[in-house]
Amino acid sequence: MRPPFHAALLGGCLLAAPAFVPPAAAHVTLDPPQAAAGAYVRAAFRVPHGCAGAATERLTIRLPEGVVGARPMPKPGWTLAIARLPLEAPVPNGHGGMLSERVSEITWSGGPLPDEQYEEFVLMLHLGDRPGETLHLPAIQACAGGGTAAWAEIPEPGRRVTDYRMPAPSLRLLPARGRDGAQ
16 A cells, blocks of 8 residues: 555646646658758658558658759659749759759658658758758658648747747758858
């Protein structure tokens, strides 16, 4: 038999437990979290789990205007879809040509990726020349049985990403480095 003190302490803990709900610890993240403005970067979106135990069957990444170009890495067993939007004015593509449209969304569908496994979905991004800006790249995860997880919350000024339950993956643009490594 437990002493009354332990019973009261245990009861108090059980009552308080539902009041504390931590922010999402396992969400879709982006590696690397920062890159040089104007650079090409390999960006890996990590999907650590499915939706409430169900397998992931689709991942859509929405690209902001600060991304000049994007090329997805194919993934065996998955189908790629690329959506584009026209640009107001053409921009150099970095290879001597001009771009008149930009990639706005990339979707991998198929799989499935079981809940107990993780995977990375990779893009080659050409970043805009906006040092100091943080790009938010919402990730919409769709799972078997119709479940979804929209990792799309973008922090308001003065708030932190940890204040949000479903934060969008983000990429901070650093000043570009010169050929000699100087900024």
